[in-house]
Amino acid sequence: MTDTIAQLFKLLAPFNTNGTELSPDTDISTDLNIDSVTVMDFVMEVEDHFDIEIPLNVLSETRTVADLAKVVEARVKKG
Amino acid sequence: MDLLDRLKPYAERHAQMKAMGVETITVTNEQVLSPTRAIIDGRETILAGTNNYMGITFDPDCIAAGKKALDDFGTGTTGSRIANGSYALHVELEQEFARFLNRKHCIVFTTGYQANLGMMAGLAGPRDTIYLDADSHSSIYDGCTLSGAKLVRFRHNDAADLDKRLARGEGEGGRLVVLEGIYSMLGDRAPLADFVEVKKKHGFQLLVDEAHSFGVLGPNGRGLADEMGLDDEVDFVVGTFSKSVGAIGGFGAGNHPLFDYIRYASRPYMFTASSSPSSIATSLAAIRKLAAEPQRRDRLRENSARLHAGFKTLGLDLGCDVVSPVIAVKCPDESSTVAMWHELLKAGVYVNLALPPGTPGKLCLLRCSVSAAHTEADIDRIIALFSEVVAQGHGSKAAIA
Numbered sequence: 001m002t003d004t005i006a007q008l009f010k011l012l013a014p015f016n017t018n019g020t021e022l023s024p025d026t027d028i029s030t031d032l033n034i035d036s037v038t039v040m041d042f043v044m045e046v047e048d049h050f051d052i053e054i055p056l057n058v059l060s061e062t063r064t065v066a067d068l069a070k071v072v073e074a075r076v077k078k079g
Numbered sequence: 080m081d082l083l084d085r086l087k088p089y090a091e092r093h094a095q096m097k098a099m100g101v102e103t104i105t106v107t108n109e110q111v112l113s114p115t116r117a118i119i120d121g122r123e124t125i126l127a128g129t130n131n132y133m134g135i136t137f138d139p140d141c142i143a144a145g146k147k148a149l150d151d152f153g154t155g156t157t158g159s160r161i162a163n164g165s166y167a168l169h170v171e172l173e174q175e176f177a178r179f180l181n182r183k184h185c186i187v188f189t190t191g192y193q194a195n196l197g198m199m200a201g202l203a204g205p206r207d208t209i210y211l212d213a214d215s216h217s218s219i220y221d222g223c224t225l226s227g228a229k230l231v232r233f234r235h236n237d238a239a240d241l242d243k244r245l246a247r248g249e250g251e252g253g254r255l256v257v258l259e260g261i262y263s264m265l266g267d268r269a270p271l272a273d274f275v276e277v278k279k280k281h282g283f284q285l286l287v288d289e290a291h292s293f294g295v296l297g298p299n300g301r302g303l304a305d306e307m308g309l310d311d312e313v314d315f316v317v318g319t320f321s322k323s324v325g326a327i328g329g330f331g332a333g334n335h336p337l338f339d340y341i342r343y344a345s346r347p348y349m350f351t352a353s354s355s356p357s358s359i360a361t362s363l364a365a366i367r368k369l370a371a372e373p374q375r376r377d378r379l380r381e382n383s384a385r386l387h388a389g390f391k392t393l394g395l396d397l398g399c400d401v402v403s404p405v406i407a408v409k410c411p412d413e414s415s416t417v418a419m420w421h422e423l424l425k426a427g428v429y430v431n432l433a434l435p436p437g438t439p440g441k442l443c444l445l446r447c448s449v450s451a452a453h454t455e456a457d458i459d460r461i462i463a464l465f466s467e468v469v470a471q472g473h474g475s476k477a478a479i480a
Contacts, residue, residue, distance in 0.1 A: 035435065035436035036436060037435070037436040037439075038436070038441075040213070040232055041213070043232075044213070044232060044234070047244075047247075051247065052247065053231060053244065053247045053248060055208070055229035055230050055231055056230040056231070056232065057223075057224065057227075057228075057229060057230050058229075
């Protein structure tokens with residue numbers, strides 16, 4: 001597990017109200033049963049934590065924690 | 080795989096409501112008697128959730144104008160303004176709205192939803208970034224998607240948060256910031272002066288959606304920017320005819336010399352039929368009424384203050400502290416909210432049942448919208464019913480039963 005994924009798990013914890021066990025393959029929306037607005041709120045937390053911009057439209061192909069980690073790492077490097 | 084399988088969660092939710100004794104969470108108005116009364120399920124019901132802020136829908140002059148337009152121009156335009164051309168009424172309406180808004184240019188769209196779609200897509204493209212308030216209406220989100228622009232959310236009503244996100248930006252393309260005059264669910268206003276300070280620092284272009292504040296706020300009824308004396312700081316204004324104007328349609332307006340060319344870059348303008356003659360004519364009559372009768376705004380303010388104060392006295396937890404025609408009551412959970420909504424309806428008042436994800440912060444709300452046409456007795460009746468059903472907790476008992 002990469003450091004980014006570990007940090008995402010921590011950020012995801014308050015949104016994981018059903019206590020689903022998290023893995024890199026966890027689908028953020030369907031596995032955690034959270035709605036589209038809550039997913040966007042979570043992304044805001046990720047942006048602030050890593051101090052990066054993640055435009056919502058780049059997330060259309062992003063489903064799992066591992067997918068999101070890739071987006072975060074690419075953007076951290078860019079910044 | 081059956082495509083419609085993805086609708087099963089909605090069916091399950093509906094079944095849960097039925098099990099609670101609530102047949103439907105949508106109502107059918109069998110007859111509409113006035114801006115504030117309809118027959119629902121055979122009962123005369125006070126309408127307190129229809130955004131009919133100015134109470135103008137049965138105005139005799141508006142109705143006469145609509146009938147005359149039916150006679151003069153027919154029932155429909157049968158196509159878009161690009162394909163079929165404009166009717167004289169469309170052009171007259173745009174001029175009248177530009178005058179009311181004190182803007183050089185105005186474009187009329189067929190619905191309020193399309194006004195936001197059309198403005199976002201007309202203003203921004205894939206190289207640009209749209210910064211929008213987290214609590215923005217769905218039409219703003221959908222407009223951003225249609226534009227292809229990068230979409231960045233900032234925390235609701237938080238100018239410092241916008242400042243931070245602008246600073247993180249990658250610095251290519253234009254930047255559009257989108258706010259709302261009054262937010263539709265909680266009734267709170269954007270702190271416009273704070274955002275104008277951030278605008279001075281970063282130099283973006285600013286759009287304010289005055290859907291719920293047009294006709295309502297400001298000495299001229301133009302909306303929040305008018306109320307705050309900040310019209311000159313707002314580049315673009317969007318609004319709808321379906322609330323204070325009492326018809327259907329929407330507008331975008333601005334002073335930019337290229338503004339009119341949005342018509343050629345906006346698919347929601349180009350590829351849908353233009354508003355029907357009667358709807359345009361009633362809008363035209365209504366905007367003239369709103370200009371000539373500022374007492375409608377005063378009545379609305381008095382009614383809103385009365386309902387707000389009444390709810391406060393009951394100890395209800397409200398969506399915002401500032402008096403606004405949108406007054407939302409926060410409720411504990413989904414099932415009790417549904418039960419209370421249903422009980423209020425049976426007792427003779429229609430309000431909006433607003434549930435996540437349609438609400439900010441996962442709130443469950445009984446949302447009221449006040450009308451200038453409500454009487455003091457109507458407002459007092461609404462307060463009395465909320466006292467019985469919500470404050471004294473009958474609704475929550477019903478939820479358990």
